[in-house]
Amino acid sequence: MKLHILGCHSATPRSTVFPSSQILELGNELLLIDAGEGMQIQLRKYKHKFNKIKHIFISHLHGDHFFGLVGFLSTLRLIGREKEIHIYAPVGLKQIIELQFKMTQTDINYPLHFHELSSASSEQILDAGKFEVSTIPLEHRIYTNGFLIKEKPALRKLNIEAVKQFPEIETWAYHHLKQGKDFVKEDGSIIPNDRLTLPPPKAKSYAYCSDTMYKPDIIPLIKDVDLLYHEATFLEQDKDLAGKTKHSTAKQAAQIAREAGAKKLVLGHFSSRYPDETLFAKEAGEIFTNVAIAKEGKSFEA
């Protein structure tokens, strides 16, 4: 599980600085989270394959989180997309996108499914077999969700050397072993699973929390998350402004990370008023040790 930043700044795109958009890489699948203007430029720049994207998650209907979506969907049509796309977004985005397709006389030639979100409580919105996604209700000036993406535990790995010591274990049994079952011999005796298999890689989790004011009631939802991206639009010196605009400070983001027991915190959604983004890391670092600063083109392993 790897997070790739396409854009992590608030408000407007500039030459090298883009509004919110990121890719979560899960094996061969890329999840697109938010889609600020110019997102498709960044996707090309960092060589993410458009074709690996099937699920798109939009946190809220502020332009810096979705103005790049309609262009991306249009480009998919132009390049001959056939596979379906699923969009998980607040009620309203479907109408915005469909109106533009209508006015531009665009026939989308791939199945496009909108999953409109309006619940105030956390809900599971996707079970994709190897991972699942649920919403994290956030508190912003407009209806907003974060997203929690959790890998499901993978199958155990066969310890081939160990298995070969038991000729009575035939290949049909391997699948059961991978699922963690013991092997039962014909005489009823048992070979314990942990003698035959190795544990799978740990299932990882990622939480995206942007945009939001300080909202400690999300902590149980993101408890022990491996990687947490939390917005830090402001520094603590502008705490009042953060409260007024329903954004967070770097310190508040770090408090959430600490209380949730997150393994790593990535800060983003910086206001352009601060010339030096290391200030965010410094402020958060006083509360929580494992802090990183998002930047266009940077990647973070969960």
Add this chain to the structure above:
Amino acid sequence: MKLHILGCHSATPRSTVFPSSQILELGNELLLIDAGEGMQIQLRKYKHKFNKIKHIFISHLHGDHFFGLVGFLSTLRLIGREKEIHIYAPVGLKQIIELQFKMTQTDINYPLHFHELSSASSEQILDAGKFEVSTIPLEHRIYTNGFLIKEKPALRKLNIEAVKQFPEIETWAYHHLKQGKDFVKEDGSIIPNDRLTLPPPKAKSYAYCSDTMYKPDIIPLIKDVDLLYHEATFLEQDKDLAGKTKHSTAKQAAQIAREAGAKKLVLGHFSSRYPDETLFAKEAGEIFTNVAIAKEGKSFEA
């Protein structure tokens, strides 16, 4: 009168290549013509002042000509715009923009006026005192207008040396002289205007024709234009494709320029299928001598 290219490629934005958007500089005013995605990034990159833009012209409702508009209008709000904005665009764009403002709960804090276009004939859409703008009906897959921008003749310039030889010409008369009037002395005799003033700089004109198939009936409208930007999505080798998609080839654009007696032709809206854009100049150059290739960041004097 100076044309600045922000984007001149068809279809989708890439790292250094942007869809249609350009600035026509007229003294202290910047006219924005088309607004492909990422246009505001380009405006910043080439240091055009947002505040000098008051009139925006959108040729047609294909995404590569307007997907950057809503983000630009939102940014104007963020940076505290107060002056009015006028948008001249086909019917439908107003609905698209207003729906997005509604869904994003955006209160635009400056006067925003839409002038919806639907006429199949050329019409004057703006008389701004120093210049005027009229539509050039084009032929594309969707309702499309080009735009003809004509400076109005400026006032004649006082020839101060000459004027000073006649003490009877007081300053109150200067304005009349600039307007081309002769000076009438008290005894009824006349000092001809051309002894007292110099001709003004020639009023220039610019025609933007994109997107369109070869449409020779626009020639009378753009007769003797100083600067013509004409789309050349394809080369002549792909003439059939140009016809099918209602675009032009470089040769066809040159034919329009030649027949119209344009002073200079700038080609743009290139398809990404051609690796070398000098091919467009070469093809057009066989028909018309003064050909230039548009490129992001380039400027052309009318």
